[in-house]
Amino acid sequence: MTRNRASALLALAVVTGLVACFWCRGERVLAANGPTFDEPVHLAAGYSYWATGSFRLNPEHPPLLKLLWAAPLVFGDRPPYPHDVARETNNDHWHIGNAFLFQSGRAPNELLSPARRVNLALGCGVVLLVGWWAFRLWNSRISGIGAVGFAVCDPNLLALSCILSTDIGLTLFTVLACYLVWEYTAAPSRGLLVGAGVALGLALGAKFSALAVALGLGAAGIVFVLRGGRLALPNAPADVPRGRALAEFAFRLGVIALVTLAATYGFVHFDQWGRGLKFQLTRADHGDGMMYLNGELSRSGWYHYFLVLLPLKLPLGLFVGTLLVGTTGRLLRAPRIAFLLVPAVVFFALASYSRVDLGIRVVLPVLPFLYVFAAGLASGACCRAAGTALLVLCLAWAGISAARGDPHPIAYFNELAGGSRGGLRFVADSNVDWGQGLPALKAYLDANGPDVIYLSYFGTDRLEAYGIRYQPLPAYGRVGEPGGELVPADARHVVVVSANNLLGIYLNDPGTFAWLRDREPTAILAGSLYVFDLTSDVEAVQRLRVLPAK
Structure with missing residues (x-):
């Protein structure tokens, strides 16, 4: 066995062990936490799509993930759907969710846990994807392991992988779309183009805020071209102006994404996507209640909410690792890095501008980009040996901190915040109590x-x-x-x-x-x-x- 092959097998064994650890911790979270606020509605809505063939229930969220969550019940021991409650309450999703989860004659956990495991599998997908991207980006197996480690040690990723929240699916498809376009810039192919378009369409079918992902990818493409890169269709003539080539690529990518999105609605129900988007854009008119920051309540939120939140909710080992890599500036000189940095920055900026200050889940798609970025410590961005040592220290710090939050990672806050009790001085809602x-x-x-x-x-x-x-x-x-x-x-x-x-x-x-x-x-x-x-x-x-x- 060659040394390189032995190193690859060792890296694979370590990654497998880390993913297994993530899953085992997830199982503890499933057992220790009851249904969160929206889970009965999400599960009942997904089941209703299978049972009735209609997407009318809970249209303010796209159906893709809800269909996936309900699939284990549909293809397993099908529980009864409360048609009578739907008729009596004029399809009120809160009453239907309550009846489906708590009045079916089965223990709520028997219905909820299989659906939650679907989300946990999506979370494992995020863990593996960031590890692969870090390996490809930094050309370092240690960096790949580091990105996996940062993902596994993030209580926020674990928490949202263990409940029926659309944020984890959005995160997976967002990172996949950006990664595939990043690969495409080095070796354009129809397969990568189709894959990126499908991933973007699935992100749009997961959550309406994926529109920010599409804008982020567009901005990244513009930055990439302005810095000397070329983003064109496969086999496009070299003499096509770069701006025109970019427009043709974006159009083709958008068409593939749109067809994929329509497919998630079974094509004939695609109009529901527009209705749901309208609800989200006018959600302030529906009365979302108060938001909380630093002891103050507000109905309109704050532009700086997430700037305050991230230093309190992220493991400090990840936060420090990201800052250390960012200070070197080495990575920022490569044009392709636009597809790692720009979508995350655009998504974060638009989330801040929207002032939907409900918790770190709103900006969850930004976090995997930090895992990949921080893993660059071991790549030679600084001295390779010192960088590897710093990476190990940051991972150990993040892991020890994360262990304090188990088995209730929803309420995790880092040492800077003073744990969950201290964190309540600054933020609340789904950051603490769901x-x-x-x-x-x-x-x-x-x-x-x-x-x-x-x-x-x-x-x-x-x-x-x-x-x-x-x-x-x-x-x-x-x-x-x-x-x-x-x-x-x-x-x-x-x-x-x-x-x-x-x-x-x-x-x-x-x-x-x-x-x-x-x-x-x-x-x-x-x-x-x-x-x-x-x-x-x-x-x-x-x-x-x-x-x-x-």
Whole structure:
């Protein structure tokens, strides 16, 4: 066996081990976290597309990923679809999702876990793709392993791979489209052109914000040509002006993407894409509630939100590695690097401009470009031996930090933020609390009591599914009446408040729980549920007992 072959096999073994680690950590996340806010709707919508042949349910998100998530149920033990609820509620997706996941006669996890594993497989695809791109870009197996390591050690990628969120599919297809165009610039071929167009079409079929990906690729093409590159159709005459050649390439790529996108709607339902896009462009008119940053609430958001967020949510090992490579400037001189940097910058800029400040998931497609970039530490961008040592240190730092967030990576914050409790001072929403914490609450109550609690829960998971007894407080997300019971006057008075409700982000009165915010919680569960024992505080108990359920 040659030395080169042995090195390749060793690299393959390491990558396989890292991907296996990512999957195993994902399985722990699946078991430890309940349904997040939108998951019942997404799963029911995908199942409805198979069951009814219509794409009418939940049109504000494209159907591609929802179809994939529901496929294990459709081709497995098909649960009943709640047609009666759909008729009674005029196709209200919240009630349909609630009925499908919680009233089918099966445990919610039996329906949810197979669908989540589809997303976890897409997350593994991202891990492998960034490793391959880093290997090709830096011509270094160590860099390829480094990119895989950064991806595996990012709690944000893991968290969004383990729930039914469209962001991970968008991320995979975005990176694939950019990578294939990057390869195309070195060796144009019809196969790479078709592959890039299909990947871009799948990104547009995953999430409407993929329009920013298309703009980013266009901007990257312009930068590439202005810096002396040539982007033309395969076998195009060399004397065709570069601007015209670029336009012909972009047109062909766009046609392939458009046909692919139409195919995700079965062609005949393609008009639904336009309706969904219109909803997203006018989403402020539909009332998305408040957004939160640095202790302030706003309905319009902030242009600098993601600039504040990324240094708090990214593992610092990844952040430092990216800065170290960026300071060398060596990589920036190559024209082809436009397809690594420009789409990410354009996507980030447009996400910031949109001010849809709901969490790091909005800019998730930017993160894989950082994994590839930071892996350049080992490529000789600086001294090769020193760079490899720095890469190992950054990966170890990222890995140790990530382990602290398991098995609740949604609420991960790095050391700069001070963990999930510290991070809540700066940002909230799906960065911390997406309704995932009821399994952790059930385990806590089984171990510590009491039998009945005061509860303000943010989310659409069903407390009845866990046997949790509670007196409802003002909350957000529950489908149907709040239910519950009264806490006996002579019992322990324990109140549990979701992080988003504690901050009042979606409540009618944002100050409902302001009096609790400075108290030290007895426990923080899943990073998102704050437990306070107020038994000895008579005044606080009186406050609780007069709060309405809504």
